[in-house]
Amino acid sequence: MTGLFQRAAESLQEAGWTCEPPTPAEEGVPSALHTAPETVIRWVSSFALLSNSDETVWFLSRHDYSTGDEGAFAWNEWEQQSMEAATTDDEAAAISRFWKRHLPILLSVRSGYEYLAVRDDGAIVHGAEPEFEEADVVFSQFEDLLRHIIARPTARNRVVERLLFDATGIPDTGTGH
Template sequence: MSSFLLLSNSDETVWFLSRHDYSNVAEDAFAWNECEQLSIQAATTEDEVVAVSRFWERHVPILLSVRDGYEYLAVRDDGAVVHGAEPEFEEAVVVFSQLEDLLKYIIACPTARNGVVERLLFDDTGRP
């Protein structure tokens, strides 16, 4: 996170969050916790607000996408990388058991791909 300011696809619809994004002074169109904010705004009861807050206490977004609707990758407090999408951001699924596995996957740029991650990270040529 600290080695880059912007790491995105060419049309900037998918991007990894940088240290700058997590700072209180970031003035980007999307906050690092945009999905959490949207879920809280959509909550209709206090119990729903509490459930959303509990979910996001355990998850830190590392990638946001607005390519085909709002999506994210986040690191869960046990180290797993999860994927979530609108409208129910908190219905996340594990895509890698550890962040290190995601990074190795990106570096390897494999031919047999993880569907969710491939769609978010790779273009039609297979390049990140």
């Protein structure tokens, strides 16, 4: 699996992304990652920084999931924003249920707020503001996302292509599949 991680990171670097090697991991897994698949934990531990050239799209690293991060955006920033916007207890409960099942792995602020997340069944979903919890499956499993990154440009997924490889950030009007 390490080879898959390395090839995906190299493909992103070829597309102009910045990749910094991981820093020594602290003991134990951050609590935010306790329910994450082992593959995802290993992926987020394989780099310290993985972002596009203007740092408007980035994969979250293991460090990002640790508490007390000094970054501009918390790993669960979109969940926090949704909770702040909730007007009823039922809305807040629905938001909480959604995010208990979804772990953000990539955040984007390039053309609005967007994310990719791993759902508790292993699927990769994409969501965007204003309704972050209205997410669509873009890959059935995490490894498919990595394989897509490596196979680019032969493989096509409009949402992922736009997030990872389209420097313009202009949203497409396709279905994303």
